[in-house]
Amino acid sequence: xxxxxxxxxxxxxxxxxxxxxxxxxxxxxxxxxxxxxxxxxxxxxxxxxxxxxxxxxxxxxxxxxxxxxxxxxxxxxxxxxxxxxxxxxxxxxxxxxxxxxxxxxxxxxxxxxxxxxxxxxxxxxxxxxxxxxxxxxxxxxxxxxxxxxxxxxxxxxxxxxxxxxxxxxxxxxxxxxxxxxxxxxxxxxxxxxxxxxxxxxxxxxxxxxxxxxxxxxxxxxxxxxxxxxxxxxxxxxxxxxxxxxxxxxxxxxxxxxxxxxxxxxxxxxxxxxxxxxxxxxxxxxxxxxxxxxxxxxxxxxxxxxxxx
Numbered sequence: 001x002x003x004x005x006x007x008x009x010x011x012x013x014x015x016x017x018x019x020x021x022x023x024x025x026x027x028x029x030x031x032x033x034x035x036x037x038x039x040x041x042x043x044x045x046x047x048x049x050x051x052x053x054x055x056x057x058x059x060x061x062x063x064x065x066x067x068x069x070x071x072x073x074x075x076x077x078x079x080x081x082x083x084x085x086x087x088x089x090x091x092x093x094x095x096x097x098x099x100x101x102x103x104x105x106x107x108x109x110x111x112x113x114x115x116x117x118x119x120x121x122x123x124x125x126x127x128x129x130x131x132x133x134x135x136x137x138x139x140x141x142x143x144x145x146x147x148x149x150x151x152x153x154x155x156x157x158x159x160x161x162x163x164x165x166x167x168x169x170x171x172x173x174x175x176x177x178x179x180x181x182x183x184x185x186x187x188x189x190x191x192x193x194x195x196x197x198x199x200x201x202x203x204x205x206x207x208x209x210x211x212x213x214x215x216x217x218x219x220x221x222x223x224x225x226x227x228x229x230x231x232x233x234x235x236x237x238x239x240x241x242x243x244x245x246x247x248x249x250x251x252x253x254x255x256x257x258x259x260x261x262x263x264x265x266x267x268x269x270x271x272x273x274x275x276x277x278x279x280x281x282x283x284x285x286x287x288x289x290x291x292x293x294x295x296x297x298x299x300x301x302x303x304x305x306x307x308x
Contacts, residue, residue: 002040004076007069009036010048014066017055025294027302040065081117084280094285097126097136097145100195102224102244103268107146110292114285121281131198137273144282149201150269157277159286160303162243162293163267166203167256169231169238169245174255176237181258184212191236193227196220203266204239208259228254241266243297267303 012022019030026033041048048062058066098107111123126142134156136142150158168182176186187209199205209215219236221227227238228245231254239259242249249256258264270289276282293300 002043004073006036006040007073009033010040010062010066010069011073013037013049013056014058014062019056024302025291027304077117080280081284093122093124093143094281095124095126095142095144097130097133097142099130099133099145099147099197099201100224100244101222102241103146105244106293106296107289109296110285110289113292114288118281118284121285134271137271143272143276144285145271147201147269147271148203148266150271155274156271157274158269158271159277160305161268161270161286161290162297162300163265163303164300165242166239166259166264166266167242167245168204168259169228169240170255170257171232171234172252172255173234174237177255177257179257181261181263183260184208184214187216187237188214190216191219192216193219193221193230193236193238195227196222202239203264204259208264239264242299246298 008026009022009028012025013019013033016022016025019033022028023030023033028036037048044061044065046061047059048065050057050059096107096111098104114121115123126136126145130136130145133142133145133147134151134153136145137156138153146161168176170177176182179186187204192204194202194205199210217236219230221230224240224244227240228248230236231238242256245254245256248254270286272282272286294302
């Protein structure tokens with residue numbers, strides 16, 4: 001029997017062209033994904049892909065099934081939305097707060113996609129850096145916040161979006177580029193350029209520098225591009241998510257090194273109140289954010305939600 005999960009697998013394989021990328025999108029291992037494809041082929045009695053093709057190419061039978069898969073998945077999503085609207089009535093507002101401007105690169109496309117499917121939801125952005133982002137939820141000033149820290153808090157539910165590496169950023173002429181990775185002491189005599197946010201929300205400071213008593217000179221900038229410009233002009237060093245600066249790294253605008261030999265890793269989470277976490281439109285918006293981020297960002301990995 002062909003199931004909805006099989007159709008999602010076929011669509012992902014057709015759009016990405018290989019098992020690794022499709023598995024990453026679906027949060028499945030390559031063997032598990034291969035098993036799903038084999039299951040469909042056994043049921044139909046025909047191959048869905050041309051053998052030994054790279055990228056993967058659909059067979060004529062696969063092309064025919066793909067067209068039907070798109071239609072069925074589209075209809076199922078619309079049906080789920082319609083049922084949710086019947087159950088919940090017209091949806092309300094979705095006010096979103098973020099920790100850094102870099103999130104907008106993938107958040108805005110996610111909002112655009114969601115707005116088409118849920119026109120009843122009034123979407124808005126809460127501007128500015130917030131000293132206590134999750135506090136906005138408690139105070140009813142936001143409905144969803146995107147944060148890296150996820151401290152336990154009454155009535156707050158955290159949904160992991162993705163895991164990523166925090167990279168040290170340096171000017172190409174900087175002497176530290178001779179090192180394979182940077183340690184806490186390497187930052188001691190540098191000017192550290194960060195967003196204007198508290199130290200407990202800066203991964204490098206919280207996880208690496210503060211535990212060893214390292215407190216470099218600071219400079220802040222509101223925008224990612226401004227931080228990178230300061231780094232490139234040798235005004236200081238920075239440590240930022242790899243996904244946020246990937247376009248600049250590909251253009252060789254600045255140099256980068258791992259923080260610590262084992263690297264410095266963090267994750268982004270979508271935080272909501274327990275009440276909103278159970279609504280259909282919030283669940284779909286979080287799913288949309290995950291899908292768009294994995295389709296558009298490099299160097300991120302999936303994080304399983306607790307209890308799954």
